[in-house]
Structures are given as structure tokens and as C-alpha cells.
Amino acid sequence: MTSEFHFPMTAVSPRTPRFGPPEKAHLRLGFVALSDAAPLAVAKRLELGHEHGLTFELCRQSSWAELRDKLLTGELDAAHALYGLAYGVQLGIGGLQEDMAVLMVLNRNGQGISVSTRLAEALRETGNLRAALATLGRTPVFAQTFPTGTHAMWLNYWLAANGVDPLRDVRSVVIPPPNMVDALRAGELDGFCAGEPWHAVAQAQQAGRTAVVSSDIWPNHPEKVVACRRAFVTKYPNTARALVRTMLAACRWLDSAEHRSDVAEWLAAPELLGVARDLIAARLLGDYGRLRSTRPLLPVSFYDGGAVNYPRASDGLWFITQYRRWGMLGPGTAGNDAAMAAEVNQTVCYREAAGADGVPIPDEYRTDVLCDGRAWNGRDPQGYLDAFSIRVP
Template identity: 45%
Template structure:
């Protein structure tokens, strides 16, 4: 793999000066997922060393374990779920720990899969699924990967957008992504939402089919981030900036051409990383989808790692959106200071320094706008109103009006 990269700074003299990394050897946590690619490439393909860093990759078995190790300092930084970081910061299902998001790692690329028994029963459309879940009898069981994580939010949002209450009409369980296919094959779950390659692997092994992708819910949605504790970012600011620069360069490298994408897919398929067949990784890595129902397409919003830096920008509105969904689904009792919390967690200062040193444009406006699957517009304005605007929700009626 060649790492020649036009974003590379010509002047790295600061590495040995006052801006040198305070901590040079970092333990970097990741989950065995396709979208961990930038961290794997940064650590193994020579992108960290020019910035004075050595990155030791530490594969994790579950998102909960990754969270705990990051919080107590057993990991210095990690590939993390966007919402997971905010859940830790706000103390949802764990002790509140000030957290930091240094940059986005990816957008898009997750999938909602249903089981082969549902396929045989003709439940192959959202309309058929809605009919099935509203029938009397045992509830369908859907798995997601972490209560405050992206997959729980995509699954909930998608179901609710189609008239299915995720808190009342179905049951939800938490599983590590790598166990999704096994549990669906054994009949313990009826569907799941997870990152790649597990949705594609379910199709390849004829254990399920992809009914929706996350980019169908929100084109170019926020997904994984490079996270640390706030203490780490404050104690080692030069290290945090250098780490951002290494991962930014790796992200650009992956998307530079198709050859790089293919070589990266092959690298991450190895047993030390994702440990899955290349055939389940490469096609969707390149944007080529087939859903197990006879449909195939080239996705307009594929898994992205760079896109001229727009993927990596820690948009304030992205972090705020997850908090609106936490309130919507009863994970928060009251409105947080949406903008204030996002300004604390999203370390725009570190990202701007890192991106600026590499000549990557950074938008002046830290908000962005998107239209989601239900037609709603999210742009970061009026978050309390937005959280209460949905017909299906868990918000106490006494708190329905805007504070």
C-alpha cells in the first residue's frame, strides 16, 4: 500500500519542538467493523510515525467494554459510536465522564437486516413488517449494538418513521456487531441494525436480507468518531492534534482511488482486524450493494471516510441530534443544554488545527442541514422543539411543550 498523500504537511519540524506530542505511544481501541479502516490504516501503514506517534491497535469485543476502557484510561483513544460518546458524557447508563470527539471517522454504511424466516413469510417490505408487528402474538426481537449508540437510534428512527413504535411494538436487545449473524441464524433475533460487514455477511450466508441502509434514513449521516476523554484532550493537546492529522491522512488515502479502497478492504479483512471474508467487506466498501432480495445498486451515499474533510468535521449539529433522540426515547428526562454540551464535546479547536496544518478546508459554520427519511429537516436550530415534534416518542405528555 502506497501512502503518498497530497494532504501531507511539508513542514513537520514542530514534531520535535514545543508542539511535539506529549505522549508518543497510544493504545487505540477499535471494534471489528469495516468503518474502523482509517484507524487501522493510520496505525499500520506509516501515517502515525511522521507525527511522532506509535499507535497500538486494541481490538475490543463489545462497545460497552470499549467505553469502560476508554473512561478508565486503559485506552487512550478509540473508534467510537457518535451517540455512545454523548451518552458517556451525560451519564446515561454509566457514570458521567467528560468526553471529547476529535473528528468524525465515517458517514453512512450501516444496515438493517431481517431474517430468512421473515423472508420466507413474505415480510420483505416495510409495509409487510408493519402489518406483522401489529398482529397479536410474540413480538419480533431486533438487536442493536449499544443503547445510546448510532444503531439504536437508526433502528428506532426507521421503525417510527414507518409507524412502528420501537418501544412498544417490538423488543430490543443489545449484541456486539460480530454476533449478529450468529444470533439471527440460531433464531434468537428476527433482525438487527449494525455496521459492516455483518449486514453483507448475513446476505452472503443466506441468513438474512438488507431491508434498509442507514443512508436511506439520513444521507451522509454521522456515524463513528475518534474519541478520547476530555482529560486526555486537555492533558495531551499536541498528541490529540497529531493523532487527528495521522487519521485524516489515512482517511484521505483510502478514498484517493479505487486501488486504495481495494487494498484497504483486503488489509482490514485480516484476522487481527475485522476477521471476516473479503467478499463481505469489499463490495459495500466500494458502494456496491445487493440486498438478498434480488436487488443490486451502486449507492449514491456509500461509506465515506473523507470527502474533502466534510466527513471528518465534528459538526455541532451532529452531536446535538443524538441528544434530541435521547430525549425523544426517554434516555434523558429533561432537555440538556444542547448547544453548550456539543461545544464542549466537539473539539473543534483541535480539529481546526489539525485540518488547517494539512490544508484541509474547515467550514466556518459548524452546523449542517439534512432531510431525514420522514421528511423532517434537522439543522441544529430549535433542538427542544425538534425533539418533541415526532408522533412516536417516549416523552412524558407533561413535558411536551417547549421549556
């Protein structure tokens, strides 16, 4: 039976609201060495926070687990984070539970799955993932970056869409993004799912090839977010709005190809990514070099007239359906899941901040068709989940 859920909507006055000064003016922002941390680099380099009474300290973390732990202890105020990291912590999957907040989406698309040169050749010859994996003569090993993160979900979804059970037919391991290329070159991995620039690095070093980009799996999917503890939003509401306004300005700045070329140079710095500028720039500008795809290329997008950044609760609900699909959560009720997503995704805070700067608010629901032909819009999460044939019973 189909059940529709409607997330609460809050109107924003067309007049610019008068927010008080930020309760906390200096913020420590965490990030992992990925090209989609670009909005943080822009906000710091151009000091965009000054207009809203904020200063930033960017804090590079060696892994998503380290970033999570420092968010929970308060050592980091907020972070560039995997969408699924915030939801994994909210649900207490594999670690401590803490009420989390998603303030906004930083980007769509821009991730990928790379495979070893051996597996890439087998894919070219067979045109079939299951057949290509069979040529290895052993259980394939794929890496992702965090058990509940976007990369783990894209990898699982892609494998299952190609008839490969990610829980039974392959072995999945967690490796920080900067370590993946070395592991692929050493033969420890047959493939990995992560963000850029690590797929560009893998191809440049002839360690592997980009098999698909994440928009081949879910066109215009949400990816990284600004995440924090919900207690931070409660204690510092003006700061939270100021942070969103600053990051929206950074994302808007990144819509320009010329500006993306500039930020590639900034990101190349050792304290940020420590990767050659040209490798960062190529994929920020849309040169992905994937093996093959029947879908049009949708490169990383940071703003797109504001369409990227609204933290749809229905998007968060998709991750919960996947956690249930893969046995990371027991049976639950779709109504409770939708209520939780509405609490995590700070749509009121976002609407207030965006409204202050005239950023349009898109519709709560959008219908997207993923690589297996299934449509997702968030209106019937249980029906969507029940339709999968490859899943934990």
C-alpha cells in the same frame, strides 16, 4: 417558539501552525470489529503517525461496553467509537459519567438494518413494515450494539418512521456486532442494526437480507468518531492534534477505490475483523444488495474532500434530542444541550489540526431531510423534538 443556537467558531491562521512534539508518542487505540475501523488499520499499516511523532497499537475490543470501560480507566488512549457512545458517557446514561471528547468524525454512512429471511419475504409481499412484523405472530426482537449508540438510534428512527413504536411494539437487545449473524440464523433475532461487514456476512450465509442502509434513514449521517476522555486532550493537546492529522491522512487515502480494495485485505486478518476479504470489499466499494429503497445509495464515506470529518457540535446535538425522545434523559433546556455539545466536540483542536494540512472546514450547520421527511439542521432542537408523534411523552 423557534430558538436558534450558534456554536462558537475559532478562526485558524492560513499559515501552518508550529505545534510542539506530541506529549505522548505511543497510543493504544481501541476498535470494534467493523469495516469502518479502516482508518485505524490504514494508519497502522502505513505508519502514518510517524510523520507526526506517533506510533499506534491497535487493540480489538469484544464489545462497545468493553471499549467504553477501557477508555474510562485509561487502558485505551482513544478509540474508533460510536458517536452516541461518547455522548452516552458524557451524559451518564446507563453507567458512569465522564467528560468526553469527540476529536473528529471517521466516516459517514456504511451501516444497515438486516432482517431474517422470513421477515424479508413478508416485507416483499406486504410492502409495509408494520404488516410484515404482524406476520410473525409475536413481539419482534431486534438487536443493536449499544443503548446510546448510533445503531440503536438508527433502528429506533427507522421503526418509528414506519409507524412502529420501538419501545412498545418490539423488543430491543444489545449484542456485539460479530455475534449478530449467528443469532439471526438461530432464530433468536428478527433483525439487527450494526455496521459492516456483518450485513454482508448475513446475506452470504443466507441468514437474512439487508432491508435498508443507514443513509436511507439519514443521508450522509455522521457515524464513527475518534473519541477519548476530555482529560486526555487537556493533558496532551499536541498529541490530540497529531492524532487528528494522522487520521485525516488515513481517511483521505481511503477515498480511492483501489485503496479500499487494499484495506479490505488488511481488515480480513484475524486480529482485525477475521472475515473474508471479498465480503468486506463489496460493501466498502458500494455493493450493498438492499431489499428496496426510494433513496439513492450513499455508501460509506471517509473523507470526501474533508466534508466528512469536521465534528459539528450540531450533529452531537441530534443525539441528545433522540435521548430525550426515547426517555433516556429527562426534560432539559436546549441551550444547555447546545453548550454541552460544544464542549464535547473538539472543534478548536480539529480546526488547528486540519488547518495545518490545508483540510477545508465545512459550515457548522447543514440541513438534512431524514426518512420521515423531517429536516434537521441543529438550529431549533426543541422544535424538532416536539414535532415527533412517536416518542416518550
